[in-house]
Amino acid sequence: MEVGFLGLGIMGKAMASRLLKHGFRVTVWNRTLSKCEELVEQGASIGETPALVVKKCKYTIAMLSDPAAALSVVFDKDGVLEQISEGKGYIDMSTVDAETSSKISEAIIKKGGSFLEAPVSGSKKPAEDGQLIILSAGDKALYEVILPVFDVLGKKSFFLGEVGKGARMKLVVNMIMGSMMNALSEGLCLADKSGLSPQTLLDVLDLGACSNPMFKLKGPAMIESKYPPAFPLKHQQKDMRLALCLGDEHAVSMPIAAASNEAFKKARSHGLGDLDFSAVYEIVKGTAPSGNAA
Ligand SMILES: NC(=O)C1=CN([C@@H]2O[C@H](COP(=O)(O)OP(=O)(O)OC[C@H]3O[C@@H](n4cnc5c(N)ncnc54)[C@H](OP(=O)(O)O)[C@@H]3O)[C@@H](O)[C@H]2O)C=CC1
Numbered sequence: 001m002e003v004g005f006l007g008l009g010i011m012g013k014a015m016a017s018r019l020l021k022h023g024f025r026v027t028v029w030n031r032t033l034s035k036c037e038e039l040v041e042q043g044a045s046i047g048e049t050p051a052l053v054v055k056k057c058k059y060t061i062a063m064l065s066d067p068a069a070a071l072s073v074v075f076d077k078d079g080v081l082e083q084i085s086e087g088k089g090y091i092d093m094s095t096v097d098a099e100t101s102s103k104i105s106e107a108i109i110k111k112g113g114s115f116l117e118a119p120v121s122g123s124k125k126p127a128e129d130g131q132l133i134i135l136s137a138g139d140k141a142l143y144e145v146i147l148p149v150f151d152v153l154g155k156k157s158f159f160l161g162e163v164g165k166g167a168r169m170k171l172v173v174n175m176i177m178g179s180m181m182n183a184l185s186e187g188l189c190l191a192d193k194s195g196l197s198p199q200t201l202l203d204v205l206d207l208g209a210c211s212n213p214m215f216k217l218k219g220p221a222m223i224e225s226k227y228p229p230a231f232p233l234k235h236q237q238k239d240m241r242l243a244l245c246l247g248d249e250h251a252v253s254m255p256i257a258a259a260s261n262e263a264f265k266k267a268r269s270h271g272l273g274d275l276d277f278s279a280v281y282e283i284v285k286g287t288a289p290s291g292n293a294a
């Protein structure tokens with residue numbers, strides 16, 4: 001199967017690479033075109049624009065930073081809409097809000113194409129290892145056709161119904177994750193300031209009811225103030241913001257998420273946006289450097 005892939009950031013690069021390793025023919029595009037070179041070395045072809053990728057491939061996947069990027073790649077000059085047509089499928093795996101996803105879906109369908117939203121849970125390593133959790137919604141027939149691709153990228157694929165349900169599920173999950181990261185940061189800080197070993201706190205947590213892979217993975221690096229980006233903090237803040245908008249729409253009060261969003265925003269204002277989202281710990285500790293927003 002020939003697959004187009006738009007967006008070769010942390011996630012897109014790992015996902016496109018995995019598809020190549022599993023025998024798919026992949027045509028890639030990235031806004032910063034030089035980032036395509038590593039994939040070309042692995043056997044990918046380059047499409048010079050999103051439109052040219054869609055022209056060449058029956059199915060095209062996108063993995064882009066945020067709603068603005070997802071819309072731009074579809075609607076702008078040389079974008080997806082210029083070449084999408086009957087028989088072609090577009091699968092957007094970026095984390096965006098339901099409104100963005102619906103706009104894209106409507107435009108694609110109007111041109112005769114089919115659309116699936118399919119945001120993912122799981123970060124850089126699960127993407128490299130094909131262990132993502134895929135939260136798809138939209139065109140069921142396209143879901144069935146693209147399952148062999150999802151089976152290579154993920155450990156489990158959900159089909160959640162009409163467009164918007166995948167986007168909303170992803171935002172709810174990341175809202176919880178962002179709040180948990182803030183709770184962990186406060187706990188590590190409190191342990192340290194009150195004379196306890198943060199590492200022993202992690203050991204205790206890991207044996208109890210709130211043991212989870214995220215604390216286990218991120219905790220030790222946080223103690224060492226190391227934040228190599230797997231999930232950039234600026235994207236976590238975007239997801240908190242979009243989840244809070246969803247809460248507004250449905251009149252759901254979310255004070256914990258709102259407080260967590262403030263901490264992520266503050267982290268961005270201190271220039272920590274490109275670090276891993278666990279860098280919010282620096283804000284909780286009060287040790288963040290002053291810096292420019294990212
Ligand atoms: N990292 C993670 O752990 C996870 C991320 N996600 C979600 O996946 C998506 C991608 O994340 P990730 O790979 O980490 O992000 P990165 O920041 O590493 O990559 C973002 C990608 O979007 C492209 N991009 C940004 N703005 C535009 C634009 N205006 N037009 C065209 N392309 C644009 C970038 O291109 P360029 O290279 O030119 O800047 C790059 O290819 C996000 O929605 C994120 O929330 C979901 C699950 C996990």
Ligand SMILES: O=CCCC(=O)O
Pocket residue numbers: 095120121122123174231
């Ligand atoms: O959106 C990013 C999610 C990261 C993760 O699930 O570990």
